[in-house]
Amino acid sequence: MHLVRAHARRLQATCAPPRTGLSQPIGGWTGQGAESKNAFPPGGTRDREAPALNTWETSGIFFNRRRLTTFRLSPGFVEAACLGLSGGYNQLIRQLRGRPSNGVLDERAARRDQGSAMEDSLREYEPFPMDIPGVDVGEFIGFEWGPTQMLLYPTRHDQTETAPDSSPRMPSIQVVYSDKDVYSPILCKLFNESHGIFMTLQKSKHDCTTQRAELVSISRNYRSVIRAYLEELHRAARSAFSQDPSLSMQYEDQVSILSAMELIWNLCEILFIEAAQGGSLILHLLDWIRLHICQVDAMSDQIMTSENPVEHLYYWNVVTGYVLQGRLEEARQLLSKKAVTEPANSSMYRCMDELMRKMPFYTHSSNQTITEFELKWRYWQEECERCLKEGIFASNDNLLLICKILAGDENAVCDKKDILSTWYHLLVSKLLYCHPTVKPTDLYQYAEICLNNFMSSGSKPEALDRILLAALEFNIHQVLKDCCVILNNWWFVAHLTDLLDHCKLLQSHNLHFGSNLREFLILEYASGLFNHNSLWQLAVDYFDHCPQFGRIYLELYIERVPLTTERKALKVLRICEQRQMTEQVRSICKIMAMKAMRNNRLGSALSWSVRAKDSFFATLISDRLLQDYSVKGSFSDFDLISNLGSSMLLSDRLTFLGKYCEFHKLYGEMQFAKAANLLLSLMTARIAPRSFWMTLLLDALPMMEQKEVIFSTEQTYALMHCLEDVTADNTESEREMRALGGEDEVETTQLGLLRLAFTRNLAKAIVQEGTHQGS
Numbered sequence: 001m002h003l004v005r006a007h008a009r010r011l012q013a014t015c016a017p018p019r020t021g022l023s024q025p026i027g028g029w030t031g032q033g034a035e036s037k038n039a040f041p042p043g044g045t046r047d048r049e050a051p052a053l054n055t056w057e058t059s060g061i062f063f064n065r066r067r068l069t070t071f072r073l074s075p076g077f078v079e080a081a082c083l084g085l086s087g088g089y090n091q092l093i094r095q096l097r098g099r100p101s102n103g104v105l106d107e108r109a110a111r112r113d114q115g116s117a118m119e120d121s122l123r124e125y126e127p128f129p130m131d132i133p134g135v136d137v138g139e140f141i142g143f144e145w146g147p148t149q150m151l152l153y154p155t156r157h158d159q160t161e162t163a164p165d166s167s168p169r170m171p172s173i174q175v176v177y178s179d180k181d182v183y184s185p186i187l188c189k190l191f192n193e194s195h196g197i198f199m200t201l202q203k204s205k206h207d208c209t210t211q212r213a214e215l216v217s218i219s220r221n222y223r224s225v226i227r228a229y230l231e232e233l234h235r236a237a238r239s240a241f242s243q244d245p246s247l248s249m250q251y252e253d254q255v256s257i258l259s260a261m262e263l264i265w266n267l268c269e270i271l272f273i274e275a276a277q278g279g280s281l282i283l284h285l286l287d288w289i290r291l292h293i294c295q296v297d298a299m300s301d302q303i304m305t306s307e308n309p310v311e312h313l314y315y316w317n318v319v320t321g322y323v324l325q326g327r328l329e330e331a332r333q334l335l336s337k338k339a340v341t342e343p344a345n346s347s348m349y350r351c352m353d354e355l356m357r358k359m360p361f362y363t364h365s366s367n368q369t370i371t372e373f374e375l376k377w378r379y380w381q382e383e384c385e386r387c388l389k390e391g392i393f394a395s396n397d398n399l400l401l402i403c404k405i406l407a408g409d410e411n412a413v414c415d416k417k418d419i420l421s422t423w424y425h426l427l428v429s430k431l432l433y434c435h436p437t438v439k440p441t442d443l444y445q446y447a448e449i450c451l452n453n454f455m456s457s458g459s460k461p462e463a464l465d466r467i468l469l470a471a472l473e474f475n476i477h478q479v480l481k482d483c484c485v486i487l488n489n490w491w492f493v494a495h496l497t498d499l500l501d502h503c504k505l506l507q508s509h510n511l512h513f514g515s516n517l518r519e520f521l522i523l524e525y526a527s528g529l530f531n532h533n534s535l536w537q538l539a540v541d542y543f544d545h546c547p548q549f550g551r552i553y554l555e556l557y558i559e560r561v562p563l564t565t566e567r568k569a570l571k572v573l574r575i576c577e578q579r580q581m582t583e584q585v586r587s588i589c590k591i592m593a594m595k596a597m598r599n600n601r602l603g604s605a606l607s608w609s610v611r612a613k614d615s616f617f618a619t620l621i622s623d624r625l626l627q628d629y630s631v632k633g634s635f636s637d638f639d640l641i642s643n644l645g646s647s648m649l650l651s652d653r654l655t656f657l658g659k660y661c662e663f664h665k666l667y668g669e670m671q672f673a674k675a676a677n678l679l680l681s682l683m684t685a686r687i688a689p690r691s692f693w694m695t696l697l698l699d700a701l702p703m704m705e706q707k708e709v710i711f712s713t714e715q716t717y718a719l720m721h722c723l724e725d726v727t728a729d730n731t732e733s734e735r736e737m738r739a740l741g742g743e744d745e746v747e748t749t750q751l752g753l754l755r756l757a758f759t760r761n762l763a764k765a766i767v768q769e770g771t772h773q774g775s
Helices: 086-098 184-205 210-240 245-271 278-294 294-303 315-324 330-343 341-356 370-392 397-406 410-414 423-434 440-454 463-472 474-485 491-502 517-529 536-544 548-560 567-577 584-596 602-612 615-631 638-642 645-650 652-666 672-684 690-704 713-739 744-774
Strands: 023-029 054-057 070-075 075-084 140-145 149-155 170-178
Touching: 070 315, 140 245, 184 210, 184 245, 184 491, 184 536, 210 245, 210 491, 245 278, 245 463, 245 491, 278 423, 278 602, 294 315, 315 397, 315 423, 315 602, 330 341, 341 370, 341 397, 370 397, 410 423, 423 440, 440 463, 463 474, 474 491, 474 517, 491 517, 517 548, 517 713, 536 548, 536 602, 548 567, 548 584, 584 602, 584 615, 602 615, 602 638, 615 652, 615 690, 638 645, 638 652, 645 652, 652 672, 652 690, 672 690, 672 713, 690 713, 690 744, 713 744
Parallel strands: 054 170
Antiparallel strands: 023 054, 070 075, 140 149, 149 170
16 A cells, blocks of 8 residues: 555564664653563563663655554564665665765775675665674564654563573663654755745746746756755765764765766656656756766876876777767867877878867757758768778777767667667667657657667666666656665655655655655655754745645644744744644743743743633742742742733633732832722732732732722721631631641731721821811
């Protein structure tokens, strides 16, 4: 049922020490061992030791939560039916190491062993054994799935007790990541920059006249990004070679993979996006070869820096290479230098120069039809054949071979396989001189012939060869499938599929389950980005442009982003608020409020609880703030509480807290009448906690000592009634205190002061009100 269906592969878990850079402790483990039903074999016992937690990254996409179909535990090895690429990826690395990739690593490729052919296997891709640190041969292995990673750890299978003389060993937990490229600093820049191109493509609105040109431009932008970071990786590999050879090798592997990506993408651009037709197709293929196969340029640099270029060992190889790549102007320049040194053969060189000058090329700008071009081509090749029959170049084997190539002699082209280096270079060279107006639908049959010429008997096509063949066969689905299996991350297939989908080329390749092909691959790529500390923000945009399941994925993954700082939490919160993800907003705010409360940052906790609209938690924090006020006599977050606005209505306790701070503000501004009215309303409305009434009554004392009467007779009676309620509540506690032989003298003193103040204020209020009535 899966897009990337492949044969079952086995992942051997061999006993080996942890490898440098692959196993690092990242934290501790608490509890009584794992409780997963998958963690232990049938009949086994749980391991009660607390294992350490380590990270372990694979060299490719070793597993995926939706791509692993079975996982059977047995002594000594883990048998996994993976649809990942641990085998295919490493085959691709070996294939790319066995050939000069694209000129970027030519000097390094020359030092490597060229004979790294695969052993024949019944499976489609050779399995790649991976060492699991801390796992001994014969041990059972438990596992736990995560969104883009899993935990592996040894378990105790039998119930027999450990031998007395055996040394206790603390088992370790290995965190296996599915895609370690996400953590490469240079590739992170690639992911960041390509995100901008992706967003441009999603926002572009093109009509029929401009659509093709815009899509080609966007495709070239993707390729330019690949090329830029490919060269940066190459520089990093060279600089790290002397200091850290293993790191240099990792960079080289990434260079090889990016070279393959660029090679495949460029071919797909020519065949699917530009959709080049007969005549112009060969010109695009020539540009493809010239860009990605640069051995001729490397040899040219060597002969040009020599004292006598025309006598250099590689001179004729360079001339012939230029001819095979259709670079006839450069070949003529080299031949002209040779002609100067051989005056006796000047007529022969002039004849070759004339043949090269007259070679026709098809161009759309000349308004030339295919038929007209074919007539010119036939006439020119007849002239080349006439020169061969007349034996003009018989005295010079190199010029004779070049003339045969120009005349379309397929055997002559095949004789220079050592210069061509790859079967697809042979393909383009043969098409250039033998079938210059080839139709796109005929490419596959010629490609098969050229591939067979390069393969030894009994061998099978390598991984990269199969992808290129599928592209030349116009089997887009197979290209994407093989790239999913072979390449070591989802970046390539996700962006290429998105571009092809905008070209309306994937309408017939919908999946029989879930979403369409484009959305499926973008979801997988974005899921991997969520593991990274900063790239998770890019993943949000990718999820946004998956209309069917993107929001569901985003809701699930956004809750798993670690909220390490308030700044990061605000970023996550803003993302959720912009997308009306109410439940996630509440969850994030509750988490941050709890963290702030644990750190005794009550103001921040109150702010987060208000954003979460959590009345219970807001009440809890309000009580804490009131308790702190009772102890300290002031609010630590007075400005925050004073500016709650309508948010204070979230709970009664929060309303009281906000109004109480407003009372303090009015009192500080000497607005005693308003402050007194507010204080009395807090008491009579019964929204203040009963435990806080004594504090409110004491707050009224300073206003009663003012010269003018603040509290009226009615207000004073109300305060006295509240005081009696407080006294009645305290009667039971006072009896208990007396029984224990003690009494709260402070509270007794406060009650006495309040009664005295109320009595005096009542007297002043009665006199003042009587005076006003009498007058």
